[in-house]
Amino acid sequence: MWGVLALTLFGTIEPASARCIPKYVLKIVVSMDTPDSARKTIYRSGERFGRIEDPPNVIVVNEPDVWSVDRALRVGQHERDRDHDLVFRALIIDDFGSQHWNNFEYGCEVPFMKTVGSVAEPVAGSDERVYEHSTEGVTARLTVSKSDVPLRIDIRKGDETYVVIYHAWEELRDAPKALFAQPNGVSFEAE
Numbered sequence: 001m002w003g004v005l006a007l008t009l010f011g012t013i014e015p016a017s018a019r020c021i022p023k024y025v026l027k028i029v030v031s032m033d034t035p036d037s038a039r040k041t042i043y044r045s046g047e048r049f050g051r052i053e054d055p056p057n058v059i060v061v062n063e064p065d066v067w068s069v070d071r072a073l074r075v076g077q078h079e080r081d082r083d084h085d086l087v088f089r090a091l092i093i094d095d096f097g098s099q100h101w102n103n104f105e106y107g108c109e110v111p112f113m114k115t116v117g118s119v120a121e122p123v124a125g126s127d128e129r130v131y132e133h134s135t136e137g138v139t140a141r142l143t144v145s146k147s148d149v150p151l152r153i154d155i156r157k158g159d160e161t162y163v164v165i166y167h168a169w170e171e172l173r174d175a176p177k178a179l180f181a182q183p184n185g186v187s188f189e190a191e
Contacts, residue, residue, distance in 0.1 A: 020108035021047050025175035028106050033152075033163035042090050043172075044107045049180040050088035061088045062180040069183050078188045092164065093155060098136055110148045120144065 025045040031037040043051040048063035056072035063086035069076035090106040104112045113120075113131035120129035127146040132139065141154040153164040182188075 020105075020111045022107060022171070025049075025172040025179065026107045027168060027170050027172050027175075028150075028166065029168040030106065031165050031167065033165055039167060042106045043175070043179050044088060044090060045175070045180065047087045050090060051179050052090065058183065060180060060183060062182075063088060065182070067182055067186075067188070069186050071186075074186050076183065076186045076188050078182070092153060093138065093140070098138075100135060101138060104140065109142050109150045109153070110144060113142055118142075120148075 022045055025043055028042040028044075029039050030042070031039045038055060041051075041053040043049075048061070050059075050061040052059045056070060058069045058071060060067045060069070064081040064083075066079045066081060067076055068079075089102070091102060092104045092106060092109070093101045103115075110131070113133055116133050116135075118131040118133045120131050122129050123143070128151065129144055129146065129148075131142040131144065134140075137157060139156045143151045143153070145151060149169050150166045152166060155162055155164070
């Protein structure tokens with residue numbers, strides 16, 4: 001399914017991309033708008049550090065190191081990225097094969113919309129605003145609070161639609177360094 005969270009280690013970025021490099025650790029909690037959808041927690045800091053918790057699994061990125069862990073079984077894999085220009089990416093739209101939409105990432109939602117020329121329109125009777133962008137047969141509607149914190153994204157590609165609900169989006173100024181370190185208590189297989 002093209003709407004599931006994807007982790008991509010990507011070495012080049014389109015020049016006009018909305019490149020965001022968080023100064024502090026961002027913590028984002030999302031779920032798909034389905035009755036049985038579990039919440040995923042995404043952490044990102046700078047260009048090289050990321051963590052995706054999708055229970056019971058976790059992926060920790062501290063470029064060039066990447067650890068994938070099944071916490072229920074306490075086993076994992078360690079890989080070392082060999083690319084010379086290492087960047088952590090957490091794509092909102094995946095399996096699309098588009099350089100354009102590969103720049104629409106968790107933690108970079110508003111900068112992306114502004115870079116592509118979208119202007120936030122007010123939602124009647126609310127403090128919320130909506131950015132909308134369409135290209136390559138995909139339309140993304142990003143609903144944000146008055147302070148540009150993402151609340152939801154509605155994505156349509158042809159007859160397919162899905163919604164991402166944000167449960168949290170916050171800067172952590174004193175995040176523990178262990179977020180981006182090799183997970184403890186796990187037996188790792190090397191690549």
